[in-house]
Amino acid sequence: MKIEIITIGDEILIGQITDTNSAWMARELTQRGFDIRAVTSVGDCPDDIIRALDIAFSRADILLLTGGVGPTNDDLTKQTLCRYFGTPLIFSEEVLKQNESLFQRRKIPLNLLTRNQAYVPEAATVIPNSTGTAPFLWFGKGDKVLVSMPGVPTEMKTAMREEIIPRLEKQFRVKTYLRQMYLVTGMTESALAGHLAFFEDNLPAGFSLAYLPSGGYIRLRLSAKGEEHAAEMARQGTVLKQLLASSCISESDQKPEELLGEILREKGLMLSTAESCTGGFIAHLITTVPGASAYYKGSVVSYDNQIKEKMLRVKKETIEQVGAVSREVVEQMALHVAEEMDTTCALAVSGIMGPDGGSEEKPVGTVWIATLCGRELLSQEYHVGRGREQNIERTANLAIVQLINMMQRDPV
Amino acid sequence: MKIEIITIGDEILIGQITDTNSAWMARELTQRGFDIRAVTSVGDCPDDIIRALDIAFSRADILLLTGGVGPTNDDLTKQTLCRYFGTPLIFSEEVLKQNESLFQRRKIPLNLLTRNQAYVPEAATVIPNSTGTAPFLWFGKGDKVLVSMPGVPTEMKTAMREEIIPRLEKQFRVKTYLRQMYLVTGMTESALAGHLAFFEDNLPAGFSLAYLPSGGYIRLRLSAKGEEHAAEMARQGTVLKQLLASSCISESDQKPEELLGEILREKGLMLSTAESCTGGFIAHLITTVPGASAYYKGSVVSYDNQIKEKMLRVKKETIEQVGAVSREVVEQMALHVAEEMDTTCALAVSGIMGPDGGSEEKPVGTVWIATLCGRELLSQEYHVGRGREQNIERTANLAIVQLINMMQRDPV
Numbered sequence: 001m002k003i004e005i006i007t008i009g010d011e012i013l014i015g016q017i018t019d020t021n022s023a024w025m026a027r028e029l030t031q032r033g034f035d036i037r038a039v040t041s042v043g044d045c046p047d048d049i050i051r052a053l054d055i056a057f058s059r060a061d062i063l064l065l066t067g068g069v070g071p072t073n074d075d076l077t078k079q080t081l082c083r084y085f086g087t088p089l090i091f092s093e094e095v096l097k098q099n100e101s102l103f104q105r106r107k108i109p110l111n112l113l114t115r116n117q118a119y120v121p122e123a124a125t126v127i128p129n130s131t132g133t134a135p136f137l138w139f140g141k142g143d144k145v146l147v148s149m150p151g152v153p154t155e156m157k158t159a160m161r162e163e164i165i166p167r168l169e170k171q172f173r174v175k176t177y178l179r180q181m182y183l184v185t186g187m188t189e190s191a192l193a194g195h196l197a198f199f200e201d202n203l204p205a206g207f208s209l210a211y212l213p214s215g216g217y218i219r220l221r222l223s224a225k226g227e228e229h230a231a232e233m234a235r236q237g238t239v240l241k242q243l244l245a246s247s248c249i250s251e252s253d254q255k256p257e258e259l260l261g262e263i264l265r266e267k268g269l270m271l272s273t274a275e276s277c278t279g280g281f282i283a284h285l286i287t288t289v290p291g292a293s294a295y296y297k298g299s300v301v302s303y304d305n306q307i308k309e310k311m312l313r314v315k316k317e318t319i320e321q322v323g324a325v326s327r328e329v330v331e332q333m334a335l336h337v338a339e340e341m342d343t344t345c346a347l348a349v350s351g352i353m354g355p356d357g358g359s360e361e362k363p364v365g366t367v368w369i370a371t372l373c374g375r376e377l378l379s380q381e382y383h384v385g386r387g388r389e390q391n392i393e394r395t396a397n398l399a400i401v402q403l404i405n406m407m408q409r410d411p412v
Numbered sequence: 413m414k415i416e417i418i419t420i421g422d423e424i425l426i427g428q429i430t431d432t433n434s435a436w437m438a439r440e441l442t443q444r445g446f447d448i449r450a451v452t453s454v455g456d457c458p459d460d461i462i463r464a465l466d467i468a469f470s471r472a473d474i475l476l477l478t479g480g481v482g483p484t485n486d487d488l489t490k491q492t493l494c495r496y497f498g499t500p501l502i503f504s505e506e507v508l509k510q511n512e513s514l515f516q517r518r519k520i521p522l523n524l525l526t527r528n529q530a531y532v533p534e535a536a537t538v539i540p541n542s543t544g545t546a547p548f549l550w551f552g553k554g555d556k557v558l559v560s561m562p563g564v565p566t567e568m569k570t571a572m573r574e575e576i577i578p579r580l581e582k583q584f585r586v587k588t589y590l591r592q593m594y595l596v597t598g599m600t601e602s603a604l605a606g607h608l609a610f611f612e613d614n615l616p617a618g619f620s621l622a623y624l625p626s627g628g629y630i631r632l633r634l635s636a637k638g639e640e641h642a643a644e645m646a647r648q649g650t651v652l653k654q655l656l657a658s659s660c661i662s663e664s665d666q667k668p669e670e671l672l673g674e675i676l677r678e679k680g681l682m683l684s685t686a687e688s689c690t691g692g693f694i695a696h697l698i699t700t701v702p703g704a705s706a707y708y709k710g711s712v713v714s715y716d717n718q719i720k721e722k723m724l725r726v727k728k729e730t731i732e733q734v735g736a737v738s739r740e741v742v743e744q745m746a747l748h749v750a751e752e753m754d755t756t757c758a759l760a761v762s763g764i765m766g767p768d769g770g771s772e773e774k775p776v777g778t779v780w781i782a783t784l785c786g787r788e789l790l791s792q793e794y795h796v797g798r799g800r801e802q803n804i805e806r807t808a809n810l811a812i813v814q815l816i817n818m819m820q821r822d823p824v
Contacts, residue, residue, distance in 0.1 A: 010620075010622055011622060011624050012434075012435070012438070012451065013438055013442075013448040013449070013450070013451065014438055014439065014442040014448065014633075015434075015435045015436060015437065015438030015439025015440070015441075015442060015448075016435075016439065016622075016624050016631070016633070017435065017624065018430065018431075018432050018434075018435040019430075019431065019434075019435070019451075020430050022424075022427070022430075022431070022453070023424070023427040023428075023429065023430040023431070024427060025427065026424070026425055026426055026427030027426065027427025027428065028427070029427075030425075030426040030427060036425040036426065036427075037425070037454075037455070037460065038425070038452060038453060038454050038460070038464070039424065039425065039431075039452070039453040040450060040451070040452045040453075041434070041450060041451040041452075042449075042450050043449075048449065048450070051471075052450070055467060070601065070623070071601070071602045071605060072601065072602075072605040072623050073605075073612060073613075074620065074621070074622050074623070108600065108603070111602055111603065111606045112606070113602050113605055113606055113609070114602050133602075153799075153802070154797065154799045154802055157799075188520065189482065189483070189484065190482075190483045190484070190523055190525050190526045190545075191520070191523065193483060193484040193485075193525055194523045194524065194525055197485075197525075200485060201485075208422075208486065209486070210422055210423060210428075210486050211482070211484050211486065212423050212428050212429065219428065221426075221428070273713075275692075278696075279695050279696055279698070279699025279700075279704070280687075280692030280693065280694070280695025280696040280699065280711055280713065281692065281696045281699075282692070283691050283692025283695075283713045283715075284690075284691055284692040284693045284696050284804075286691070287690075287691025287692065287693075287713075287715060287804075288691075288800070288801060288804070290766075290767055290768070290800060291768070292691070292715070293715055293716065296715055296716075297715060297716040297718065297719055298712065298713045298714045298715040298716055298719040298723075299692055299711070299712075299713035299715075300710065300711075300712055300713075300723070301685075301692065301695045301699075301710045301711035301712075301713065302710045303695075303699060303704070303705055303708055303709060303710040303711075304705065304708075304709040304710055304753075306709065306753075306754070307709055307710040307753055310752070310753075311710075311712070311723070311752065311753075340722070340723065341716075341718075341719055341722075341723075342718070354702075355702055356702070356703070385566065387565075387566040387569070388700070388702060389700060390565065390566055392696075392699075392700070
């Protein structure tokens, strides 16, 4: 079943927000066997919206629209859908009630703009929005379907999970999408592709291999469509696993921080971190995983060298002699944060993220990472690149991967 | 001048990556007066790519393509462009040399897949890629232009800034895009829209007002196109500013963390942070701003209550009596992190981000934030919502905004 996603809003076309809804929807729907053919973003302009609907309906069975349904005047999706489907707006007491109770819970009075959210297209099936004021609108067009949703991520996600996806699965039959993921570290994308060239060229028809590089690791996806490929999928997966050998640290679709959490939880170990150049991003990655408090105690973000000395007991002489970006400093940071926070495992980083701060000897992108697990302490130097934000992300991932590698190799 | 952006790659359509390139490009180009009409994502499928090119060329003057140009077999953009423009691939010694020197710098041998990156369409003008192996390809089609770029964000951004945008500006004349931004806090989107309804309804033709809500604040954009509107823009801007009054904390397009950095820098004050539920995200936001080390010393991420006691000297009795999510605890965290790190300003948060950990008395979403500036200490309770990731982001923004408000109100 072919789906197209259309996101509506000037804020996307002028680049003031990044559309993260489409990726979320695409992921959820692909896993259930739906086939996303295209994602299109257009502005809050009725003619552009209608043109996008025509194009999308000409090649897809299901159109999912997000955005342009807020209470303010710049939002025009509802009116445009009325024009497209030739249907008037009618007042829904049910939506009004829903919104009144929502505002009561938030202790805010319901204003006129929000009251107007209760006008809905007569031809649409209204699906209540349990977390916001704009209802979900479901239109039929012959065998095809269009669903209009708010662009607020939490509202969209809640209703997609609870209402929209179940209804789509009921109305449309889909082929199972088979896939196997591999989390690969320590290789560039082209080196990995060279290594797998023969395997890839000899994959059976209907199978495909995709490389999804992130800063610091690559996710590899082997996929095929249809339950009939299940046995062959298992066979190819085993071959691929052998080819990847120790470069593959996981066969799940987990992110490194999720895998690390799982390992720590299984082994019953606690972790602490000491971050300089990553400025809290490692702690953030670790704590985005629900339940991280079971294995993570905290972090000292020692952005200033004084803090490294005072709170992590890094020796002043060490910093003076070899600099803050050095093996000696990250090792002291890791050992001392583990002591201070009373954890078996620790992770420490120091580096130069740019754009300034580089030198001939230590250019922007130079990073030292130390990982501690019990009595074993490992420190390594990396060179991550040029852009500040990418460097922070890449360094955080490399640090987490280094600790995973260490824990997988030498069980505590 | 109308632009369409087309992003190519199966990884987008199955939702394994979020397309952040389009928002970046849209922002850069809008600011220079270009008009983005649509953004489309299609898979690595020649027929779909060609169809997208036809549709986009029918309504835009400039097509910017990203993705599908890696060294691996799943990338088909280059071959598809050859078919579309009826041109063969030829070998470019220049691109080969560029890639050889890039690999030498990284101390990696050049493999065959990367060598093949030097095959380029004959009809294209080749723009070298200074940070990666896939060259930028510039095609003319009558008065129109198509540029194919790698999807790697740093590579795309570097070449866009240094090569592509200057060439587009030279070839196409554009109207100036006038805009004025307002950073608004302390109001919901619908309350703000209600407050501004009369102003908005009476804006002169050609002017528009857009609401861009983020977790914890709203960015408001007043815009018009063409230098002739400059005087009226200034007049309307002044009226809007008066209507917003103290809800507007900035008239620039800065994010709160950038504004906070500017204020601290101007006042010559240092900041430290103590984070519980946000798990390092506040530190991360602050340190994404280049040069943050001038005013930011670091953070204690006390995810575990033991760490609050040990490293932030929060009293055990306080946690036992009123709980970790309380006014008393965040106040102790703020005061003590400022003492430990020797800073004038500090910011501390504790809350329940979910999905677990809530109670009748303190449901998921309950947050306490304390901000310290010199002798003034302010603590406030917030209720942020239901989703974990949104809660972390919203709480971090609210904390930064609370400190900005405090510093703007009471100059130290």
